[in-house]
Amino acid sequence: MSTLQTEALIIGGGVTGTGIMRDLALRGIHSILIEKNDLCAGASGGNHGLLHSGGRYVSNDIQSAVECRIENAILKNIAPHCIEETGGLFVGVAGDDEQFGILFPSYCKAAEIECEELDAAEARLLEPSLSADLIKAYLVPDATIDPFHLALENVEHARMHNGSQYLPHCLIQGFERKDDILAGAVCLDQRTGKTFRIEARQFINAGGGWAMNIARLAGCDDVRLLWSKGTLLVSHARLTDRVINRLRPPSDGDILVPGGTVSILGTTSVRTGDIDNVRPTVEEVNKNVREGMAMIPTLATTRFIRAFSRVRPLVQSGNQDDDRNIARSFSLFDHSSSLRNFCTITGGKLTTYRLMAEKTADLVAGRLGNTATCTTGTTPLPDSSSCKWTKPGASPRYWYVSKNPADMILCECEMVPQSAITQIIADSPGGEDDMSLESIALRTRAGKGPCQGSFCGIRIASHLYDQKYYTNDSGLYHMRDFFSERFKGMRSVIWGQQMAQMELAEALHCGLLGLENLPPKVKGD
Amino acid sequence: MKQETRYIDTELAVIGTGLAGIAAAIFALNRGISCTLTGNTGALAYTTGYLDLLGFSDSRFISAPWDALGDLAKSCPGHPLAGIAPTKIAEAFTEFTNFIGSIGVGYSPPGQENLRAITPAGTLKPTLCVPLTMIKGITALHSKAPCTVFGFHGLKGFSAHQIAANLKSIWPEIEARTIHFPGHESGELYAEVAARALEVPQNRILLAEILKHEGAGSSYLGLPAILGMHNPDEIHADLERLSGFSIFEIPTMPPSVPGIRLREIIEQTLPAKGITMIPQQKIRKIEFHKEKITLSLFDNYGPIAITARTVLLATGRFLSGGLEAHFDHISEPLIHLPVHQPPSREKWYQEEYLDSRGHEIHLAGIETDGSFRPLKNDGTVYDKRLFAAGIVLAHQDWIRQRCGAGVAIATASAAVDAIIEHLAQ
Numbered sequence: 037m038s039t040l041q042t043e044a045l046i047i048g049g050g051v052t053g054t055g056i057m058r059d060l061a062l063r064g065i066h067s068i069l070i071e072k073n074d075l076c077a078g079a080s081g082g083n084h085g086l087l088h089s090g091g092r093y094v095s096n097d098i099q100s101a102v103e104c105r106i107e108n109a110i111l112k113n114i115a116p117h118c119i120e121e122t123g124g125l126f127v128g129v130a131g132d133d134e135q136f137g138i139l140f141p142s143y144c145k146a147a148e149i150e151c152e153e154l155d156a157a158e159a160r161l162l163e164p165s166l167s168a169d170l171i172k173a174y175l176v177p178d179a180t181i182d183p184f185h186l187a188l189e190n191v192e193h194a195r196m197h198n199g200s201q202y203l204p205h206c207l208i209q210g211f212e213r214k215d216d217i218l219a220g221a222v223c224l225d226q227r228t229g230k231t232f233r234i235e236a237r238q239f240i241n242a243g244g245g246w247a248m249n250i251a252r253l254a255g256c257d258d259v260r261l262l263w264s265k266g267t268l269l270v271s272h273a274r275l276t277d278r279v280i281n282r283l284r285p286p287s288d289g290d291i292l293v294p295g296g297t298v299s300i301l302g303t304t305s306v307r308t309g310d311i312d313n314v315r316p317t318v319e320e321v322n323k324n325v326r327e328g329m330a331m332i333p334t335l336a337t338t339r340f341i342r343a344f345s346r347v348r349p350l351v352q353s354g355n356q357d358d359d360r361n362i363a364r365s366f367s368l369f370d371h372s373s374s375l376r377n378f379c380t381i382t383g384g385k386l387t388t389y390r391l392m393a394e395k396t397a398d399l400v401a402g403r404l405g406n407t408a409t410c411t412t413g414t415t416p417l418p419d420s421s422s423c424k425w426t427k428p429g430a431s432p433r434y435w436y437v438s439k440n441p442a443d444m445i446l447c448e449c450e451m452v453p454q455s456a457i458t459q460i461i462a463d464s465p466g467g468e469d470d471m472s473l474e475s476i477a478l479r480t481r482a483g484k485g486p487c488q489g490s491f492c493g494i495r496i497a498s499h500l501y502d503q504k505y506y507t508n509d510s511g512l513y514h515m516r517d518f519f520s521e522r523f524k525g526m527r528s529v530i531w532g533q534q535m536a537q538m539e540l541a542e543a544l545h546c547g548l549l550g551l552e553n554l555p556p557k558v559k560g561d
Numbered sequence: 562m563k564q565e566t567r568y569i570d571t572e573l574a575v576i577g578t579g580l581a582g583i584a585a586a587i588f589a590l591n592r593g594i595s596c597t598l599t600g601n602t603g604a605l606a607y608t609t610g611y612l613d614l615l616g617f618s619d620s621r622f623i624s625a626p627w628d629a630l631g632d633l634a635k636s637c638p639g640h641p642l643a644g645i646a647p648t649k650i651a652e653a654f655t656e657f658t659n660f661i662g663s664i665g666v667g668y669s670p671p672g673q674e675n676l677r678a679i680t681p682a683g684t685l686k687p688t689l690c691v692p693l694t695m696i697k698g699i700t701a702l703h704s705k706a707p708c709t710v711f712g713f714h715g716l717k718g719f720s721a722h723q724i725a726a727n728l729k730s731i732w733p734e735i736e737a738r739t740i741h742f743p744g745h746e747s748g749e750l751y752a753e754v755a756a757r758a759l760e761v762p763q764n765r766i767l768l769a770e771i772l773k774h775e776g777a778g779s780s781y782l783g784l785p786a787i788l789g790m791h792n793p794d795e796i797h798a799d800l801e802r803l804s805g806f807s808i809f810e811i812p813t814m815p816p817s818v819p820g821i822r823l824r825e826i827i828e829q830t831l832p833a834k835g836i837t838m839i840p841q842q843k844i845r846k847i848e849f850h851k852e853k854i855t856l857s858l859f860d861n862y863g864p865i866a867i868t869a870r871t872v873l874l875a876t877g878r879f880l881s882g883g884l885e886a887h888f889d890h891i892s893e894p895l896i897h898l899p900v901h902q903p904p905s906r907e908k909w910y911q912e913e914y915l916d917s918r919g920h921e922i923h924l925a926g927i928e929t930d931g932s933f934r935p936l937k938n939d940g941t942v943y944d945k946r947l948f949a950a951g952i953v954l955a956h957q958d959w960i961r962q963r964c965g966a967g968v969a970i971a972t973a974s975a976a977v978d979a980i981i982e983h984l985a986q
Contacts, residue, residue: 543880
């Protein structure tokens with residue numbers, strides 16, 4: 037069994053894990069980040085992409101509200117290329133709790149969050165799709181953030197800085213424990229089926245929803261999580277300029293967030309016990325649409341191209357009936373009663389990922405005797421060329437500027453050219469041999485448009501065969517897996533024009549190419 | 562300016578110019594019935610040119626489709642193909658392919674066995690009849706003779722290397738080359754443009770020179786389906802003569818040339834044979850009066866009113882607009898016929914995309930009596946002058962069963978028989 041060595045092993049490639057990787061690198065600490073899937077595969081990649089002003093939490097979780105306010109300002113400063121400063125509105129409609137609407141500015145004031153009241157006519161001038169039944173509106177500094185871009189840049193910055201390594205598709209299988217010290221970790225490369233060891237001085241569990249299971253592998257049972265499944269919908273076109281929040285205590289279907297060329301509606305909140313197989317249901321989709329219609333009536337006739345579900349880890353303390361009332365702040369466990377070089381960070385939210393990484397890195401650096409202070413709040417996040425392709429609308433701009441007619445567009449919905457694919461397989465963070473279409477799609481906008489990859493998956497595979505990057509039947513399996521994966525997000529929103537899209541897709545994938553009848557593939561083959 | 566309404570009187574109005582609509586018009590023509598062919602072209606341009614009868618049943622590859630039809634009648638009695646005698650289906654295929662061949666797009670006749678036809682991914686697909694420009698791909702694969710597949714720089718979604726890489730294990734002497742299309746040095750190459758370019762003899766000479774050089778040592782050459790638009794058989798023969806190789810076409814990703822060929826050849830030749838064609842226009846309204854059926858539509862020259870003695874609905878499924886999917890139900894938007902469908906949206910699709918059972922939504926569609934007359938909710942005929950054919954019909958999964966052309970051609974034939982019987986009364 038081969039062995040890798042590092043100062044700190046980070047488990048979990050969400051925004052927090054990648055943030056810790058960057059934070060440690062800036063302090064001069066080398067790390068290896070392992071992820072059983074690929075970047076942002078859990079809650080990091082399955083949310084609204086909302087950079088909270090804090091307004092959402094002012095009424096029931098002031099600590100989270102304040103953290104959001106501070107981190108919102110920091111991220112706008114260090115990572116403007118991952119953020120769109122949209123602004124946000126909190127809107128109340130006829131029938132909503134008027135008292136909540138009246139108290140909202142005082143809640144914001146307590147958390148020192150900017151909040152400007154607009155009259156209904158002004159608000160509808162800013163956002164014409166808002167309901168005619170609008171009764172209250174406040175403007176807050178919400179923004180949107182691209183977690184994939186953020187995670188890729190974090191990893192790339194750490195790599196550039198001190199050669200820290202990111203290993204996708206590597207599953208933690210167990211730890212080697214000697215008394216109160218972890219000496220090593222045993223990992224499985226899920227693509228090759230080979231196990232290997234990683235020796236480290238510090239072990240960091242940034243497993244998000246999976247953090248409880250990982251902590252138990254290390255013999256720590258003090259991490260107790262509840263899992264809340266959230267389902268969100270992606271519309272075909274962008275519906276509003278700003279983030280639209282319902283002016284009421286958090287509930288279903290009450291946030292609509294623009295995401296470049298689309299909008300994201302959500303979310304529902306259902307307790308779940310199965311974190312590995314969450315999928316949107318038709319019922320959750322219908323609920324989001326019905327609730328969202330109160331704010332944005334056009335949602336009734338909006339074309340949706342995708343729905344997705346992820347599990348939020350909520351750190352358990354005492355008895356709570358409603359998951360929305362569990363504090364959304366994060367928890368850092370130092371496990372010092374049983375282990376001296378293991379910690380767990382979980383809970384929290386995308387907006388506060390940097391702060392979570394800072395607190396974790398403070399603990400880890402202290403244990404390593406490293407006295408450098410955290411600089412992630414002031415050091416700009418680089419804007420690297422291989423990480424730029426996740427940004428909505430960016431691909432057509434680069435393509436247009438380069439004026440190279442030979443650089444053909446492979447994803448026609450999102451205008452992703454061949455050159456983007458070439459660059460990603462050459463040097464994107466986590467790029468590997470025989471990269472899957474899913475891995476490529478994660479690093480670009482490919483497959484994010486109305487056809488959801490049905491066409492571009494075929495074109496990209498052909499391109500990679502022509503480049504002799506795929507040389508055997510692996511491309512067929514990559515297509516099959518990619519289309520199957522994209523379908524999970526399409527299944528619950530197939531009606532209207534999406535039905536025609538889906539019918540054509542299946543006619544190609546099955547009727548023509550026969551991908552449903554490929555012989556079973558041996559694992560690790 | 563108010564445009565004058567034009568009036569057309571016809572024995573049969575066919576709504577839908579996909580495969581089923583075209584087949585019905587041809588069968589009507591051959592039987593001396595006056596026929597007007599209207600409606601959207603639908604998904605014809607998305608076809609590969611392969612005409613499937615029945616390729617899979619219960620996710621098993623079918624080699625002997627005629628025998629399998631008998632099993633289908635037992636396992637799936639509501640299937641549109643189950644109610645038609647195999648000999649009748651064979652005759653319909655023969656009549657259809659003969660006719661298409663006579664107007665310029667030659668087809669292999671229906672055989673006893675399914676052919677194993679090459680797809681642009683390098684997989685194999687069971688099908689019954691293929692264009693003559695593609696037939697040598699089947700014999701080449703069968704003989705495992707040395708073969709070079711060519712792709713063109715700029716032709717997206719078609720990789721010769723992909724086809725060769727995936728066929729290599731069963732066809733060791735298959736090779737791949739990517740070449741420049743004559744006169745096309747850079748940028749995107751559209752299959753349709755390349756096909757029209759090869760109508761020019763000089764371009765064929767230039768291409769043949771490249772093939773001679775790059776294909777040396779091969780007996781067969783495979784090319785993407787771009788060998789001309791209007792007389793592919795002649796262009797194919799000419800390129801074989803110029804290059805000295807046996808050549809076959811492989812379908813490209815849609816919209817593909819073989820589908821456009823069919824559409825264009827039909828639009829160009831059917832009117833001269835006496836069929837009234839109003840393609841690409843959607844029927845706005847259809848009314849069933851006691852004496853006649855009226856259909857209203859518009860084209861670039863203004864309104865058209867058709868009075869018909871019988872109507873054949875061949876409007877296809879969701880992609881062509883024959884069925885519509887709403888938030889909670891499926892509808893047939895033109896006549897508002899009842900649609901057989903799963904009880905709720907939750908049941909439309911399986912959890913897994915590639916579930917071998919297929920998706921229930923594909924079995925949705927129009928239910929008919931034995932004469933292909935759509936039924937009302939109470940099980941009685943909607944109107945004795947209204948018939949339906951093609952994949953708008955319920956209880957078939959044309960995608961998974963690879964039976965799209967089979968359902969189109971067979972049900973068009975059976976429906977036209979029923980229409981003749983009705984007209985004779």
